[in-house]
Amino acid sequence: MTTVNLRNWQRYVPRQQQEHNPYHSGSGAHGDWSHAIRQDRDNTRTRSRPVGSPRRLILPHSQEAGDPYYIGDVYEQSQIRLKLSEPLGSNGRTSTPYLAHIDRLTDNGWPQLRYLADWMRVTTAPPKWKFLSKQDKNERASRVKVALLEFRADSATRHDISTTAQLAALSSDSSMENKRLVSRLFVVEDLSRDVIETLGSNLDVDPMFFRGHISDYTWYNTRDPWIELPEIDLVSRNRSFFHVRYAHTRYFRSLRSYGLARLQAGGFNVLRRINREGNWAPGADIPGSDVGMLRSSMSFWVQPRKAKRTDHVTGILLVDPSITEGFPLWGDYNDFAPCPSIAHDLPQRPPRGSTFDDIMYWLQYMSVQDIESIARDPRIWFQKPLSIVCAEWLKLLRYANTRLSQLEWEVEDPYLRNRQEDLSATLDKLHSWRRRFPIYKTIVSEVLSKVIRRDQFVHATANSLLLLEKDFEILLEDLNNFHDRAERIMSVVTAVIAIEESKKALEQNRSLARLTYLAVIFVPLSFVSSFFAMSEDITKLTQTFWIYFAVAIPVTLLSLAVVRFSDTVFDIPRRIMRRFRRKKFHYTD
Numbered sequence: 001m002t003t004v005n006l007r008n009w010q011r012y013v014p015r016q017q018q019e020h021n022p023y024h025s026g027s028g029a030h031g032d033w034s035h036a037i038r039q040d041r042d043n044t045r046t047r048s049r050p051v052g053s054p055r056r057l058i059l060p061h062s063q064e065a066g067d068p069y070y071i072g073d074v075y076e077q078s079q080i081r082l083k084l085s086e087p088l089g090s091n092g093r094t095s096t097p098y099l100a101h102i103d104r105l106t107d108n109g110w111p112q113l114r115y116l117a118d119w120m121r122v123t124t125a126p127p128k129w130k131f132l133s134k135q136d137k138n139e140r141a142s143r144v145k146v147a148l149l150e151f152r153a154d155s156a157t158r159h160d161i162s163t164t165a166q167l168a169a170l171s172s173d174s175s176m177e178n179k180r181l182v183s184r185l186f187v188v189e190d191l192s193r194d195v196i197e198t199l200g201s202n203l204d205v206d207p208m209f210f211r212g213h214i215s216d217y218t219w220y221n222t223r224d225p226w227i228e229l230p231e232i233d234l235v236s237r238n239r240s241f242f243h244v245r246y247a248h249t250r251y252f253r254s255l256r257s258y259g260l261a262r263l264q265a266g267g268f269n270v271l272r273r274i275n276r277e278g279n280w281a282p283g284a285d286i287p288g289s290d291v292g293m294l295r296s297s298m299s300f301w302v303q304p305r306k307a308k309r310t311d312h313v314t315g316i317l318l319v320d321p322s323i324t325e326g327f328p329l330w331g332d333y334n335d336f337a338p339c340p341s342i343a344h345d346l347p348q349r350p351p352r353g354s355t356f357d358d359i360m361y362w363l364q365y366m367s368v369q370d371i372e373s374i375a376r377d378p379r380i381w382f383q384k385p386l387s388i389v390c391a392e393w394l395k396l397l398r399y400a401n402t403r404l405s406q407l408e409w410e411v412e413d414p415y416l417r418n419r420q421e422d423l424s425a426t427l428d429k430l431h432s433w434r435r436r437f438p439i440y441k442t443i444v445s446e447v448l449s450k451v452i453r454r455d456q457f458v459h460a461t462a463n464s465l466l467l468l469e470k471d472f473e474i475l476l477e478d479l480n481n482f483h484d485r486a487e488r489i490m491s492v493v494t495a496v497i498a499i500e501e502s503k504k505a506l507e508q509n510r511s512l513a514r515l516t517y518l519a520v521i522f523v524p525l526s527f528v529s530s531f532f533a534m535s536e537d538i539t540k541l542t543q544t545f546w547i548y549f550a551v552a553i554p555v556t557l558l559s560l561a562v563v564r565f566s567d568t569v570f571d572i573p574r575r576i577m578r579r580f581r582r583k584k585f586h587y588t589d
Contacts, residue, residue: 056136057266059273060127068127071118073223078114080129084121096120098200099193102207115226116211120193125215125271126226140269143192147360151183154368158360164194171202183313183374185363185381189356190269190321203314209241209301213318215271216245216295218439240458241301242451245443246389247396248294248322248355249329250274255288261325265294268321272296277403278429284406291329291399296320296355296392298385302378302458313378317385322354329399333391336362336384359385377462386451390471393444397478400433404485411493423497430490437483444476524555 058064072079081103099120106113118126123140132140146161148170161167171186188195196210212228220227231239252258258276265274274292299318332352340346352358362384373380410426452465452472529552 054263055131056128056133057263058128058131059262059266060125060271061273065127065131069223071126071129072225074225074227075223078118078225080118080121080126081114096193096197098197098207101200105207110208112228113207113211115228116207116214118225119214120196123193124269141193143190143269144195145189145356146195147187147356149185149187149360149363150181151185151366151371151374153182154371156364156366156371158364164198167195167198168202171199173202181312182371183315183378185315185317187317187319187356187360187363189319189354191318192269199316203303203316205301205303205316206239206241208239209299209316212241212243213270213297213299216273216297218295236450237454237456240304241299242454243297243299244386244389244447244451245295245297246392247440248296248320248392249396249399250292250294250323250326251289251329252292252326253286253289255290257326258290258292261292261323264323264325270297270320272320274323278432292323292326293396294320294323298382298389300379300382300385305459313374315378315381317359317381319356319359319385322356324354329395333388333395336387336391355388358388373462373464377457377460377464379457379460380464383464383467386447386465386468389447390468390475393440393475396440397475397482400437400482403429403433404482404489407489407493411489411496423493423500427490427493427497430486430493434483434486434490437479437486441476441479441483444472444479448472448476521556521560524559525552527555 060068070079099117102113102117102120106117115126122129122132123137124132142164144162144164144167146167148159148161150157150159159170161170186199188199191210191214199205200207200210215226215228217224217226217228250261252261258274261274265272272294274294277291277293297318297320299316301316303314305312335349337347350357350361363381366380370380407426407430411423448469452463452469454463457463
């Protein structure tokens with residue numbers, strides 16, 4: 001098992017700011033990371049920061065994690081399955097029937113489910129396997145944070161579930177039939193092996209639903225075993241689920257705060273990586289502050305109707321855990337409800353917390369009309385979560401506008417234009433946005449085509465998500481405009497850099513010209529002095545010393561004249577030839 005040096009955790013702290021970082025110390029081989037992590041763990045328990053050693057909080061595909069292919073690449077048999085497969089019991093059965101079902105599917109036509117099977121065995125992203133102790137795996141596997149909303153004709157009842165036994169009891173068919181419910185929705189934060197096993201077995205969930213939620217990759221290498229190929233539309237539109245990806249932005253006042261957020265993301269079961277934007281403007285932002293972008297996802301599934309009870313609707317909504325370190329960028333989005341009148345009392349709304357809490361607030365207080373429409377279109381459950389996604393995208397676009405405006409200002413600043421290294425930094429910042437915008441456009445386009453404009457979804461006879469179609473069309477149009485704007489700025493920056501380089505080249509040529517004049521002055525002097533130095537007796541030159549100046553000065557002036565008027569002198573023959581040609585043509589005409 002590979003040992004991780006704590007010094008590697010300083011990789012996102014620039015050297016010039018390490019002295020201000022509580023995770024860095026000049027003394028000792030590993031700095032003061034271990035002490036700082038223990039101190040932060042003790043002081044921030046109320047902020048829900050993950051507790052444990054840095055090894056279990058390492059994010060895959062980072063410098064600390066090393067080579068991820070030790071689990072085997074896509075062309076090899078899974079090393080995790082070979083070493084962690086559970087043997088069958090004496091009765092020929094296994095304690096994880098849903099996982100066994102996924103293994104059978106993997107071997108018979110659904111190879112991309114291999115990653116889900118490995119994920120369930122490791123209890124988190126498979127590349128983290130070597131960093132987890134047995135205790136860590138057991139803790140991750142048994143995590144259960146689920147809220148069950150039971151809907152009757154005019155109300156909703158919430159049940160918070162924190163154990164696998166509770167989840168198994170409340171997800172059974174008998175539970176719904178005994179309570180005479182109209183519908184029920186399971187809202188899950190941060191998947192775990194036990195949650196997948198319980199809900200997958202009791203509700204007969206398509207494994208591809210869980211498979212699409214557990215990773216955050218935007219592109220793949222040719223060896224990646226976590227590859228997820230897109231499905232043809234004929235298949236995807238008949239699925240009873242869909243996924244929505246988005247980016248969650250968060251502000252950090254210091255690199256220390258960003259470091260804690262990375263550790264917190266490493267404590268999630270689902271793979272969610274937070275990336276620094278790394279673009280702050282002097283005078284506008286606090287030095288060392290930054291904005292992080294967390295790749296996030298929501299997934300929604302509805303159980304196809306059974307022959308016995310066609311009036312029951314059961315759904316699952318998967319949401320990501322939230323980073324609590326730092327602050328929501330610009331104080332988070334506004335409420336979706338209109339501002340109450342001054343004549344009315346304010347609604348009793350709990351303080352805004354995690355995405356899970358926000359979604360539960362909106363779902364728990366659905367109107368009677370919305371509850372009645374669940375049978376016609378279960379997607380009404382996803383209307384407010386999708387509104388939250390739209391609000392996050394709008395905030396990200398406003399932030400992109402801020403950064404692009406700052407980059408435009410950097411190009412206009414004459415001081416920066418005179419410093420080539422600063423313009424190169426501007427070009428690097430701009431390139432990161434040019435790379436992101438096509439990815440963002442693809443994600444928003446998928447939401448429009450595969451979620452909002454989807455014409456059929458299980459038994460639905462209406463589409464409640466069409467109300468958000470215009471909002472996402474505006475999002476896509478803004479992304480196209482920002483992408484074009486970034487391309488224009490890139491052209492301007494490239495042109496400015498080329499102009500500045502031309503100015504520098506011209507200045508260098510002028511400097512060389514000055515050196516040429518100096519050479520013209522001193523070379524004749526050196527020649528003449530060398531010529532007269534050929535005499536062995538220097539005293540003999542006393543009578544002829546004036547000859548040195550008499551010869552050196554005219555020779556120097558002649559050399560300067562030749563250099564100064566060389567263009568004119570050499571141009572005389574060309575002008576004579578041109579006049580001769582003109583006269584010749586005149587006589588011939």
